[in-house]
Amino acid sequence: MPSAYLVIPIVLLLLTCARLLTNWFHLSKAPGPVVAGATDLWRAYQQYNGQLRGKISDLHGRHGPIVRYGVRSISINDPEVIKLVYGSRAGFTTARLSSCIQNGKEVPSLVSTRDETRHAALRRSVANAFTQTAALGHESAVDATIGELLAKIGEKKTFDLSSMILWYTMDAAGRFSFGEPLGCLAAEDDVGGSIQLIRDRFNHWGWWSSIPGLERLVFRNPIAMRQKRAPSSMAAAAISKLTARSLESKQDNEHVDLLQKFLDASKDHPTILDTSGVVGMLMSTISGAGDTTATTITATLFQLLQNPDHLKKLETELTGLPEIPAFSDVSKLPYLDALIKESMRIFPSSTWPIERLVPVGGVTIAGMFFPEGTSVGCLPSAIHQNKMIYGEDAHIFRPDRWLIPDREQLRSMEAAHMDFSRGRRVCLGQNIAVMQMKKVITALVVKYKY
Template structure:
């Protein structure tokens, strides 16, 4: 396996047109309720299945549609603010902000997908051990992605499955339970899916009803992908933003000045269109994603027939290649000699062409979603 860190090779390895085949890295990430893998939009290696699952829902993830989901985010944000106020600001008790940001991310994804929060914020706890379970799963499967032959010996070992009850993760279980609950609501006339503001599940159901060729597991695959892929990654980025601001008071002060100046136009719940016009906020988010990307693994691909030249070296067909965001984001030629340090100003002190090059070199959440989904 060849690890590549040069930003110039991103669009070759993770190309949109005629994408390179995914390696066995992804087998470890498939759901296996009873030891048998269920194809998912992210982890399947079969391009036919991937396209079958991806094509019908691609439009839902367009920026235009995503902006229609802002009311769901605002609702959960108000819950977060109220809980932080009543539990900590009013009482003076210490707050584990990292934990609360992660719980917020999970509840946001639940609200966006099912119009139903998982209940992390209201309870102030890890409901049903979802976060712990996902962490335990990724801690094990991250190793298996690098040694795929260990899957049946370790994570998918039938003896281990027996002792853990052959269950899938609580996150996937919650998603599947919500799918079944929504089906029952529609069947009994308690839910109208043709509402003006529709969550992801309503849109998934509409697509399923219109396409008879979809596999029976499509709805569960879409819903569980939202929950498992969107929650932790969002939580990690939020934690990185707040950690770096709280440990760099000069940056925090500059951001607060920008926010205070724009307060009247932003309102109590700033929407995306207003917030995107704040240059320092944008730089802070980019720098947080650069220094602490949500994905640390290389997301491998296989060099196609005929081979390929990577960084000036020819690699024969069948060679496994991958890129780690952590390595790419520390490229000194792209991000400067001080790339190991927190400096949001690097995104502002350059011309437009250089900034676009830096943005294209970021392997953050949204970028990987485009490549891999």
């Protein structure tokens, strides 16, 4: 009997070792930490501690364009593969995304929908709401929020600029999403916990995307799914606005916000964009237009304050513009455009590779074959600091790199820039985001002197 107690743990240990060895052997030709190839717990640990981006960049520095950071996870630091991996007809599918849960059901959105056919249909149903022309229809909402931001700053002797910018982007997102601000600027706070909700969602994806099976077991099991949860303040606001709008007898053209555009689209695509789909779209829009847009604006302003020469060049370019400019006045300003591109290059919002699954039959990338089901992708920060594309000073913030006369070099840099993701999953709201960024940066630089 005592020997049986020894045999069971020994067998379990041997089985575990065999599994770890099998995991590592699967993609052993790709360089990287041995433990990362044996178990995804290495990746999970790095993501949980916010260190995965730095670790992968270091691995690329030591091993070259292909590195392994998980059992089936490969990062490729080669701009030439962007078109292959993210191309619309390449056959690669998105990997490891989590959706929100509401009333025991997963709420579909463009971000969380993994089925590529459904994603394409959902994207087509709302695409007209995000064209450049449609984005201009939200300019008055952005202008009103910039006015509130300037007024709020004018009341202060000292203030936290990053918080002010975040409150501005959240309120602007509320205005062009469903017609009124969330109230963050007025309260100078995270009203209803909306900002924390967005960050909790991003953190959840970051912490659990490396071990999706365990995430589903813990958070999406039948018991957890049946539990009633009160909707978040942001979801509650979206549901309230949607319900009220649905009951109104006004003509559609009296509303120009995204909610109305989504409701109009739902009439033409009722099975694709139902009520929960509209709520999911609103949540995704506010999340993207709020926190991530604020990050780029704050990064740009930080660099301007750290580099007076950059600020002086921008001030010269903005000479003569009104405090709150029309987007037509700033949309094509070369130095402002270069500043924002460079900020997004140096401070990309994604902190891990944008993953895609290798299709049936496998694929050879950068000279190495990867079997079906392998997760491959580019880490934006690694691509953005590729010296072959951006020069020996790729790690330096230098907006003037975008103002060179060499058209071929510019095309190479643009092709490698993953500011709003790439391919079928490219950010639909980028036109609104660019308008927000260019207008508010201009307004602050025109009004205040450093």
